[in-house]
Amino acid sequence: MKVVVTRKLPNEIIDLFSNVQVVVWDKEDEPMPRERLLLEIEDADGLLTNLSDAIDKELLERATKLKVISTMAVGFDNIDVEEATKRGIAIGHTPGVLTEATADLTFSLLLASARRLVEGVELIREDKWASWSPFLLTGQQVYGATIGIIGMGRIGLSVARRAKGFSMNVLYHNRSRHSEAEREVSATYCSLDELLERSDFIVLLAPSTPDTYRMIGKEQFAKMKKTAVFINTSRGTNVDEAELYEALVNQEIYAAGLDVFENEPITSKHPLLKLKNVTAVPHIGSASIQTRMEMAKLAVENVLLGLAAQPLKTQVPSQG
Structure with a gap:
């Protein structure tokens, strides 16, 4: 054979x-x-x-x-x-086998985006760090914040477990209730709109289906807090990238961390890569x-x- x-x-x-x-x-x-x-x-x-x-x-x-x-x-x-x-x-x-590695990467993107780690690395590499400053590269606090997980499957639950280590309040939206998440990490089930409105960090982990195609677009970004950090480690097709760009440029949301894109691989000419408040990696969610x-x-x-x-x-x- x-x-x-x-x-x-x-x-x-x-x-x-x-x-x-x-x-x-x-x-x-x-x-x-x-x-x-x-x-x-x-x-x-x-x-x-x-x-x-x-x-x-x-x-x-x-x-x-x-x-x-x-x-x-x-x-x-x-x-x-x-x-x-x-x-x-x-x-x-x-x-199954990639659950924990993908959850690690998801939370890494969340932390890096919130605390502007890539900007900090570039500041030093470009010899632009003049001195310590009270508000130099200040970002969003993760500890005690509210995380909203869209798609509470294996990876979603593993991300929620990590969030609880940071004393985060966990909201989730899913096709059905997830009793294990509610029991283990005190996750609160809510509508998508409520999740978008209440969450400081929004993590998209939905599968790629006709129903989820560009499920996060202009209307959804408008419902998010101006301080919200958006993370996508699911599929690039689940997000309207043009509307994400507009939301970031117009400061409708604070930052984004992205592991996936609608058309892969992307190049340095991709519009989202022109923005300092985007942390982008090349689809390495399971790459341990x-x-x-x-x-x-x-x-x-x-x-x-x-x-x-x-x-x-x-x-x-x-x-x-």
Whole structure:
């Protein structure tokens, strides 16, 4: 059998495949080119992919032997799940293992944005620190503030646990009540509008669905406090970036911390990067060494189970 792996992975991960022909793209910082992927997929039995690959109808029509798709990610909006289901292709993803790393990064962005850490680093690097000053780079206080979490899933609860360490008041909005969050961290369920109006820090952790597309836009930013810090570690498509830019420029909100963007990768020409009150990182929410290795191992395990026509360990529900 043949498995296509679209990104370079450590040898110890590739070695987990046994008695399988493995085709691995070996460029460290770029995905397998579309043309090469379309060619390799024609006789492939398995595919180990990630969110930068478009697994669409065109590709699936060529993949006449494909039995399993395994993405090294929680989200699978880059995969045409309905089309894959029609063709009897199992789809695996990697939820759970990246929860704590993503929560760490989310709270790191919150702290960095609130306390203007990047501005401070740049001030020193550019030799602009003249002396100590009473109000030099003063920011927003985190301890004792109110955090509003939009999307109280595994990551949301882990962020809330970190917030409680800072004695923060936790609000949340979700499709349904989350009894564990209410019990464990005294989280208060509220409407989206109430969350936006009351929160000092707003953390977006909603999944990418048609219902959440640009769910945070002009109307939502207008409801936030002028001192609010907005954090997005979910999906870039959940935010109207043009309206976020306007809200920041017009001082409708205080700052933003962003790990994700609507079209990735972005460049230095992106409008949001021109603003000092934006802390931006390149989609590294789960990027601890331990977590990425666990994700890769789980992705391989799902491929091997799919090749053996067995249920995947973490399988995406079929559609259609």
